[in-house]
Amino acid sequence: MTTDTQTLTRFDASQGPRKIGPEGGKLVDLGSIGARMMAWTEETGGGFSLVEHPMPPKHLAVGLHKHSREDEYSYVLSGRMGAILGDDVVYAEAGDFVFKPREQWHTFWNDGDEPCHILEIIAPGGFEHYFDALGDIVGADGPPDIAAMMALNERYGIEMKPETVPEICREYGLWHPMLEMEE
Numbered sequence: 001m002t003t004d005t006q007t008l009t010r011f012d013a014s015q016g017p018r019k020i021g022p023e024g025g026k027l028v029d030l031g032s033i034g035a036r037m038m039a040w041t042e043e044t045g046g047g048f049s050l051v052e053h054p055m056p057p058k059h060l061a062v063g064l065h066k067h068s069r070e071d072e073y074s075y076v077l078s079g080r081m082g083a084i085l086g087d088d089v090v091y092a093e094a095g096d097f098v099f100k101p102r103e104q105w106h107t108f109w110n111d112g113d114e115p116c117h118i119l120e121i122i123a124p125g126g127f128e129h130y131f132d133a134l135g136d137i138v139g140a141d142g143p144p145d146i147a148a149m150m151a152l153n154e155r156y157g158i159e160m161k162p163e164t165v166p167e168i169c170r171e172y173g174l175w176h177p178m179l180e181m182e183e
Contacts, residue, residue: 025052028135031144031177032059033110037132041125049125053118055079055110060174063165064105068157070127072100072120074108079116082172083108105161109174130156143181 025038032055039050055061064084074081074092081092085106092098100106110116122128130152137148153160165178 026132027054028131029139030061030131030134031138032175033061035128035131035135037128038119039125040128044125046125048121048123049128051120051122051128051131052077053120055081055116055118057110057113057115058174060107060109060165060169060172060176062107062160063163063168063176063178064107064161066105066159067102067127068159069102070122070124071102072122072127074098074100075119075121077117077119079110079114080112081108081116081118082111084168107164107168109168109172111172127156130158 025036027036034054036052041049076092076094076096078094083090086104165176
């Protein structure tokens with residue numbers, strides 16, 4: 001269920017300490033990876049949002065895509081992340097920081113045999129609402145509603161190349177739910 005952010009307000013010191021533990025925030029299943037919303041744009045004054053992506057071994061997050069409104073910064077907490085950034089392929093391990101600027105075609109995946117966790121700083125904030133809504137679409141009974149996903153992409157200024165999923169999965173030995181839809 002999509003989070004009601006009407007009750008969220010900018011966090012300031014007058015509210016006392018704020019701590020989100022390892023199970024805190026809101027976790028949604030995006031089909032191939034998860035998204036745990038830790039800081040919503042409403043809480044940061046719009047400057048950024050913070051999302052953790054837990055990724056099972058050898059899972060592709062999404063096909064090539066680009067954002068028109070926000071930059072993403074990925075900090076690898078554990079495991080090994082692979083990413084296509086424009087024409088380059090990069091690998092990042094725990095402690096590495098990867099910049100994915102708006103208007104750059106990109107994707108990312110867990111390149112290892114163990115779970116990978118990344119913190120995604122998204123600036124400006126707001127894109128965490130995309131993950132929240134996508135979790136509702138993907139989590140519904142039956143196959144995902146493609147028209148709803150396309151409308152969501154348009155609403156958030158995202159261009160997708162879903163046709164890249166099978167090729168990327170073959171090349172890097174990955175899994176993604178779209179592979180099962182092809183069968």
